[in-house]
Structures are given as C-alpha cells and as structure tokens.
Amino acid sequence: MVFSSLIFIFIFLPLVLISYYVAPKRLRNTIILLASLIFYAWGEPIYIVLIIISILINYLGALLIRVHINNKEKSKFIFITILLIDISILFFFKYYGFAIESLGSIIGLDLKVKTIALPLGISFYTFQQISYISDIYMKKAKPQRNLIDFAAYITMFPQLVAGPIVKYTDIHKQLSNRKESINKFGKGVQRFIIGLGKKVILANNLGLIWSQVKELNSSDLSVILAWIGIIAFTLQIYFDFSGYSDMAIGLANMFGFDFLENFDYPYISKSITEFWRRWHISLGGWFREYIYIPLGGNKKGTIIQVRNLFIVWFTTGLWHGASFNFIAWGLYFGVILFIEKIYLKDLLKKIPSIFSHIYTLIIVIIGWVIFDTTTLSDAGNYLKIMFGFSNNIFIDNLSKYILTNNFIILLLGLICSTKLIKICTNKIKSALKENDIFLIATINLLILIISTAYLVGASYNPFLYFRF
Template sequence: MVFSSLAFIFVFLPIVLVFYHISPFKYKNIILLGFSVLFYTLGEPKYILLIIISMMINYILSILMYNNRNDKEKKNMILFTIVLFNIGILIFFKYYSFLIDNINIIFNSNLRVKEISLPLGISFYTFQLISYIVDVYRGKIIPQRNIIKFSLYVLMFPQLVAGPIVVYSDIEKQIDNRKITLIKFGQGVERFIIGLGKKVIIANNLGIIWSEVKLVNQSNLSLLSAWIGIIAFTLQIYFDFSGYSDMAIGLGKMFGFDFLENFNLPYISKSITEFWRRWHISLGSWFKEYLYIPLGGNRRGELIQLRNIIIVWFTTGLWHGASWNFIVWGLYFGSVLYLEKTFFKKLLKRLPGRICNLYTMLIVVIGWVFFDFENISVAIDYIKVMFGFGSINVDNLGMYLLRTNIILIIISIMLATGFFDNTLEKMKKFFKLKDLTLILFIKFIIFIISISYLVSESYNPFLYFRF
C-alpha cells in the first residue's frame, strides 16, 4: 500500500486517525504500533516476521551491550555481532543474486540463482537499526527498554518503507511525550497534500515522458528526445521522492511527531557538495555520521580522505541497488566531490552563481542517466546522444513531447527551484492576503486534482520503494 493510493487516503488513514485521536495518550503508542504492523503486513505479508525478528534481536542485544558497557571486549563483540547480523540480512535479501551472478562471471561457474524478492523498506529500517545500536555503543543514547516504544521507533508506518531515515535520538523524547495539537495536525494535512500533489500531479506525468523516451532504440534516439527524457526523469525523481518525504513528514505531524527535513531545493545548488547537503539529507547524514567520520573523514591527509570518499560513495551507490550502474553512479559522484574539495573549491567560489548552478545540474543530469539505466553501455550511448554523437538531432517524437509537455516541464522547474514559493510570498504581500485563506484554497485545489488523477490513472509507482 502506497501513500498515494485511494485505499490509503480514504480507508486506512482515516481509520488510524480516528482510533489514535480518540484514545488516551497512554494507549496511542500501542495503537500506532498496531496499525504500523498492519500497514507492513498489507504491503509485504511474507516478510513481517523478518522485520519483527530483526527488531527483537537488536532490542535484546542493545540492552545486553549497554549492560556490559564497562567491559570493552564484550561490548565490542556485541556491536560486531549485531552490525554483522543487520548487514548480513541486508546482503542476503538485496545482494544475493547480484553476488552469485558476478561469481559466475569471474570464475566461469554455473551457480544457480534463487529468486528472492526484496523486503519492503529493508534498506531504510536496516540503517535505522544500525544507527540505533552504534549510538548505544557510543553512549549517545540509553537503550529503550520498553518494547512497545522501541518497536514503534522501528515500525512506525509513515517512515518505515522509504524513509526519511530517522535517528533514534531525534525522536526519543517524542515517543515518550509529544504535543498533539490541532495546529500541528493541520500542518501535517497540508504537508501531506503538498507531497501528494508532487507525486501524483507532477512526478507521475513526468515519468510517462521518460518511459516513452526509454522505449526508443538508441540508434533512433534524437538529441532533442534524449534531453527531454532525461530532464523529465531528473524532475520526476525529485518530485517522486521529495513528495514521499513530504507525505511522511506530514503523516508524522498528524500523529504528533516532527521528522527532520529530507530535501531542501537541491536543484538550486551551486556545487555537487552543496547538492548532496540538500538531496536525501537523512541518507547523507547517516553516511557521514556512521561511515565517513568513523573511517577518519578528512582528518588524516588527502590519501586517506580519497580512500574514505571512495568507500562511502561505493557504499552509497550499492545501497541504492544491487547493480553495477548504481556503483558507477556512486563512484561518479564520489569522484566529482573529491575533485571539488581538492581542486575546484576556490574556482567555484569565484564563478558567477548561475554558471555554478549550470555546472552542478549538468553533473547531476549525467548522473541520473547512470542511475536509471541498468546497462552501463546503454547509459554511455545515451549520454553520447545527449552531446551530439548520435545520428539524429531532432525527430517527430521529440517535437511531440516538447509541444505536449513544455508547460509541465516549465512548471516543474519553477517548483523545483523554489520560484513559485517566492512568487506566492510576493502575492500575499501585494494583495494583502491572509496566509490561511490562500493556503487553504491552494491545498484544496491540489487535493482535488490529485484525487482526480488517482481515480483515472494506473501509473503510480514510487521510485524509492525498490531501494
């Protein structure tokens, strides 16, 4: 069940909200946990036992590690065991087939690959569990002994299947004592509607453009079609994932929780370094806190820094999927980041902002080609066409897509760069409109249009659900 489905919006969510808000506070965690288990069971019934077992093992061993906090050897052994368990589960379900395929290629063997479906949200909740156990090890947090509260942290449905990755210390106090007010509930509804509109009205329609372009044989692809297609995907993945994050944050507020922001207008960035501070913020923060800094960060010389960047970005790519194109994508960005930190930092500061933004977006767009094409050679061929190495510059498909989607693309760019937000603020000041009046009207229109699309559309994927 996805948040942008009629079943979730008109059946599951209203039922949860009614039971949750009519209950005394002491029962709210139990109710939210129960519905979270139901939510995951409806989406992935055969793996509900897996996530519960993983959660229980982390729960028990975190307490055991804390109880042995003065015994360094035993504490280290427990940490190693639980991290190995968490990563082992992730590797088995997500990378088993990938590893067997590559072993067959390297050793010319013929090992049989058993098809294993990917448990919903495993990449996200595994990282949450690892961050929890490491923070207990560091003494940053005291392990939660109440099994209901710990289970709620792991299983809470708004952020369970596709993030944002929530660190326990960020919501520890909220689990015990959170403010549930009508104002916060209203803010949550507004945020959910914004995310729904991003996903249903914008991302889904941009995805259709990209799907059409990808169907074209590379030899028949024109420069125009290639650019329209990848611009559509660049915008689609932003609105798809940031829309989901908005819905997750909005749902959290409806239940009294404040999740940290996951996106901050990444496409206005003036460097790749800045881009990755604005894109999927919770994942970037996780890798920095739990991998880059423990490896030594940039404190031990350029050679060690280069090693750490390679490890982090290899892992970042691999986290997104069991395929070489994701690894190439990760190393591609890692290489650019290293070059920026060591060679281009001063140059980028001297260049005009628009030039820096153009450079950043060019790097990002090329990166999205590697991200979405599983076959690396096909991705390279696509990039060649983008830069005029194909046999066709303009074709009928490109002209058709341009004529029929130019307004959608322009509006999407304006939204992705914050232009509409700034314009809205100016309108409110000029017409002396009260925030509530204008906002409620706009949100109502977005909601009605979104529901209309959901009633008539069959194309409604969430890109990050596969990660």
C-alpha cells in the same frame, strides 16, 4: 499500500487517526505500531515476521550492551554481533543474488540463484537499526526499555518503506513525550497534500515522458529527445522522492512527531558538494556520521580522506541497488566530489553563479543517466546520443511532438524545483496577513481534488525509492 493511493488517503489514514486520537495517550504508540504492521503487511505479509525478528534482535542487543557497558570487550562483541546480523539480513535479501552472479562472471560460470522478493523498506529500517545500536554502543543514547515504543520507532509507517532515515537520537524523546496540537495537525495535512501533489501531478506525469523515451530503440532517439527524456526523469525522481518525504513529514506532524527535512531544493545548487547537502539529507547524514567520521573523516591526511570518500560513495551506490550501474553512479559522484574538494572549490566560488549552476545540473543529469539505465553500456550509448557523439539526428518530429504535448508539465516541473513558488506564496501571505488561511485552504483543497482525480484513473503510480 502507498501514500498516493485512494485506499490509504480515504480509508486507512482516517481510521488510524480516529483510533489514535480516541485512544488514551499511553496507548497511542501501540496504535501506531499496530497500524504500521498492517501497513507493512498489506503488500508483503510474509516479511512481517522478518521485521519483527529484526526488531527483537536489536532491542535485546541494545539492552545487553547497556548491561555490559563498562566491560569494553563484552559490549564490543555484542555490538559487532548485532551489526553483523543486521548487515547479513540486508545482504542476503538485497545483494546475495548479485554477488553470486558477479562471482560466476569472474570465474566464467553461469551461476544463477532463485530470485527473492526484496522486503519493502529493508534498506531504510536496517540503517535505522544500525544507527540505534551504534548510538547505544557509543553512549550517545540510552536503550529504549519499552518494546512497544522501540517497535513503533522502527516500524512507524510514515517513514517505514522509503524514509527519511530517522535516527533514534532525533526522536527518542518524542516517543514518550510529544504534544499533539491542532496547529501541528493542520501543518501536517498541508505538508501531506503538497507532497501528494508533487507525486501525483508532477512526478507521475513526468515519469510517463521518461517511460516513452526509454522504450525507444537508441537508433530512434534524436539528441533533443534524449535530453527531454532525461530532464523529465531528473524532475521525476526529485518530485517522487521529495514528495514522499513531504508526505512522511506531514503524517508525522499529524501524530505529533517532528521529522527532520530530507530535501532542500537540490537543483538550485552551485556545486555537487552543495547538491549532496540538499539531496536525501537523512541518507547523507547517516553515511557521514556512521561511516565517514568513524573511518577518520578528513582529519588523518589527504590519502585517508580520499579513501574514506570513495568508501562512502561506493557504499552509497551499492545501498541504492545490487547493480554495477548503481556502484558506478556512486563512484562517479565520489570522483566529482574529490575533484571539487582538491581543484574546483575556489574556482566555483569565483565564476558567475549561472555557470556553476549549469555545471552542477549537467553533472547531476549525467549521473541520472547512469542511475536509471539498465546497464553501463546502455548508459554510455545514451550519453553519446545526448552529447552528439553518435549518428543520431539532432531533432525529429517525435521529439517535437513529445515536447509540444508535455511542455506545460516540463515547465511546471522546472519552476517547482526552484524556490520561486515558495517566494511568491510567502509574498501573498504577507500581503493578506490574517486572511491567508482561506487562500491556503483553497489551494490545498484544489491540489487534493486534482490529485484524487488523477488517482481515480491512474495506471502509472510507482514510488521509485520503494525498490531500494
């Protein structure tokens, strides 16, 4: 089940909300837990056992660490054991086949393993559990003694299968003491609808453009069409993932929770450093807090800092998928960030903003080519076409046709990836003052109606980050 489905919007969510608000407050986390397990089991019921076992291991492990908190050796042993269990489960389901096949290619053997379906959201809920057990061990938080509350935190359906990664320290007080209100509920509905519009109206239609381009043989691509395709994907992945995050934050508000922001207009950035402060904020924060800083961060000299930087970005790439493309994508950004920190930091501040902005967008777009092509060879060929290092024609009738037919959605995507809509909306709100509620309600209703119309006949409605 996905948020952008009719069954979720018009059946599952209303039933859960009614059950939640009818139930006494002491049972509301139980309602969230049961709803989340149903939500998760909807697509892959067999893996419900895996997530329950994983929850029990981390719940009991945290309590054991607390019992032996004054015995450094015992608490460290328990912490490392739980950490290895969490990582091993993730490795088996996500990387085992990739590791065996890679080993086979190194030693010259054709080693194949049976393909195992990847449990939905395993990367996200594993990282949440690692952050939880780490915070307990480092005495940043006390373990949750209520199993229902802990299980509700891990399985909470708004963020279970595609984030954002919600740290226990950011939400533990809300598990037992949160205030639902009509105002917060209304904000949640509005945020959910905005996210739905991003996903269904923008991301899905932009994704269709990229799908058309990707299906073509490289020899049939013109330079302009290659750029149209990757720009469409650049916008698609942003609206797909930020739309999901908006819906997750909105859903959390409906149930009285507050999640931290996960995106902050990343495509307006003027450096790659700034871009990664604005893109998938919860993941960047997780790597910084639980890998980069524990390794020494930037406080142990340049060599250690560079080592830590590349470890983080190798891991970031690998987290996104078991593929050399993802590893190369992560290391690519690691190299760019290293160059920025050492050589370009001051220069990017001095040059006109338009040039630093163009530089950032080109680097990001190249990264998306590496990210979403099948092999590194495919990525290299696509980049050659984009930058004119091939014999492909500059522009052809197909590129003119696709651009003409999709000009409006591409333009809308470009505009909505900036703060322009937000600025205009705020100005209208200020002008209307108390009467702005009617305008907002009308706009939200219109977005919901258009999104629903798209969903009724939709044949293309993936969530890109579900595969991670």
